[in-house]
Amino acid sequence: MSKRRFGVPAGVGDWVIAVGVAALMLGTGSSGEHPGTGPDLLGYALLAVGGLALAARRRAPVVVLAVTGLCAVGYQAAGFDVLAVAYLVAVYGAVRAGHRALAVTASVTLLVALQLTALAVRNGPVSEALVQARGTLEIAWLIAAFAAGEALRQAERRADEAERTREETARRRADEERLHIARELHDALTHQISIIKVQSEVAVHVAHRRGEKVPEALLAIQEAGREASRELRATLQVLRDDDTTPPRGLGQIPELVERVGRAGLEATLTIEGQRHDVPAAVGRTAYRIVQESLTNIVRHAAATTASVRIDYWPDALAIRIDDDGKATPGTAPVPGVGLLGMRERVTALGGLLRAEPRDEGGFTVQAELPVEQMP
Secondary structure, eight states: OOBOGGGOBHHHHHHHHHHHHHHHHHHHHHHSOOOOHHHHHHHHHHHHHHHHGGGGTTTOHHHHHHHHHHHHHHHHHTTOOOOOHHHHHHHHHHHHTTOHHHHHHHHHHHHHHHHHHHHHHOOSHHHHHHHHHHHHHHHHHHHHHHHHHHHHHHHHHHHHHHHHHHHHHHHHHHHHHHHHHHHHHIIIIIHHHHHHHHHHHHHHHHHHHTTOOOOHHHHHHHHHHHHHHHHHHHHHHHHHHTTSSOOOOGGGHHHHHHHHHHTTOEEEEEEESOOOOOOHHHHHHHHHHHHHHHHHIIIIIOOSEEEEEEEEOSSEEEEEEEEOSSOOTTOOOOOOHHHHHHHHHHHHTTOEEEEEEOTTSSEEEEEEEEOOOOO
8 A cells, every 4th residue: 555645555545535524514504504303313414424525535536536526516406505525625636546527528517517516406686696706716716626636636647757767867877887997897897908918828829839838727727818808898788789799608517617627627517407497687697606716716726626506496596616715614705806706696596605714615606696586
């Protein structure tokens, strides 16, 4: 249920207004002059119904407009000289909902009907003067109700437009920031990575020409340089294209594990569960988690073996990377940039991440990424 000002539910506020208007009209009707017992009961019922109908003015403004108008004509015919307060509120609600033309048509029709009814139930010159004065007052009140409803409708429309403008501005600033980051990455990294790539390829080429055995470390540097160049280009493309072309995903994890194995780390990959399509963002995050974890193992863990396990669950993708490195239970991991980046990616998808030493020694990274089954 939507909230109104001061936190009051909209439905409660509508009922308060409806009951208040009904009580006002019943009180006014009972204090004025009206016919005998028979018409009294019907008139009181119409006064009450017209007021209580306002409880539905948000959900069905046109229906409430019709009901309050018919009730106004009815209790007027029954001899109750009561201003159509319920109808005025209904006009306000209909105009606020955007039914301006309908509200004008219904109001003109009601004014004519009320004048004819007043002339029919009263006689003499005095009644004609009363009808004229009453008509002027009703027209004034209708104009006021119409103007109030239209003013609030325009205010709400301007508020919606301002909200859309803020969202568009935020998106534009985000796009500009992405381009800025792309330029910074390009300027800061492309040149250095290119130098590493070229120098490693030259070293490999010279070793081949001399007939020497190329060291595994040098081959790993060469491959890492090529991969870094591909990753940098893909990242820049993602930043420029608003993430429409995800560079890496689950399909590239076997290649990633194999490449780390060539660098001297004995790495294994296990995939369990019924494979199914996952959103691109989930696949990309899974790849980054495995990549960052294996990179940390190679650089910092002093491990000889590592295992990567991916489990396809019906509603989630589970990832676990273990190593037999130097981490021991009770030592808190230092939250570096890589670990913080993994945690931010997982949190953005509504998932969970654990990164901690294992009881048997070494380190473990576990992530659960929620997914929705694709049709």
